[in-house]
Amino acid sequence: MADLLTHLLVPYVLLTIASWRVDWLDRTWVVVGMGGAAIPDMVKLNIVLDSNAVEAALGIPFTYAPLSSLGGVLLIGGVITMAFDRRHWSRVFGLVTFGGLTSLVLDGMRVYADGRASAYLYPFTNWRPPTPSLYVSSDPRVLVVALLIAGAVALLDRRQRSAV
């Protein structure tokens, strides 16, 4: 997968542009959407606590893989939503899910040797969407492009807000 910083910048760019047209979507809400983008990266918990160790400790099969899937995004999105007051639930859940989906789609565009991405729509389908194989996760150019676009959008956003 792409690095976490790139994952966070994609919803920042998309939601900031959307905020120019949607009144309630200010920076307070944009950061909530960015948080959702981090959900698929939670699969890297495996580095801190190996899934084999969890399996051995619990005595049942276990993998972190669903965290990087649509099912994981929806469930963790629901958990995050519960941290907010009820009047914000629909907004928080929508934004967090959107952020998570941008990460899944971005990861679905990286290189796979057989030309198909992971089954990131699990558990709804095991279908592996075709990937355009645009990048590998350790390619720094991905982050450079994301930073340049985010910087440009941040400048436009500042101009937009000062014009209001």
Place this chain on the structure above:
Amino acid sequence: MRARYRALVALVLLAGLGGLAVHADVTGDDRWPYPGPEALESDYDRYVDQRTFVTGSVAAVDGTEMTVEADTPNSVLRLRVTGVAAPVEPGGVVQVYGTIRPDRTIAAERVEVVNSSFGAELYKYGASAVGALGFLMLFFRYWRPDTDTWTLEARDG
């Protein structure tokens, strides 16, 4: 809604996630179209002449040959990969797509370099750490925990 009910809903959702974690592991081999490292480790000869897709770390490189090590739950599967030269150093990570040949050899059709070296992997984790720290700082600039209601509240009200 009271904090205890929100916590209960969160626990139910986490239990659902736990169920997925178990289901995904149990059905992993059925949902993946190729024999993976675990299957190859347990009964290699059964899969000879079939296609496989393996991700592993590079132990050695010699022209169009490399040795790739893929993790299995209990050990490391060591494979000889032939037929494709890839710009990768030992310590890097590759995806190998090819045909399973006898003697733990994969005749590669395509090799994709995920991390060209251990340094490339470190870069990825470094960028992710910067992202995590930056996000937390940004988030708590706009939101604060309210310990009366046990919710996150916008700082601007």
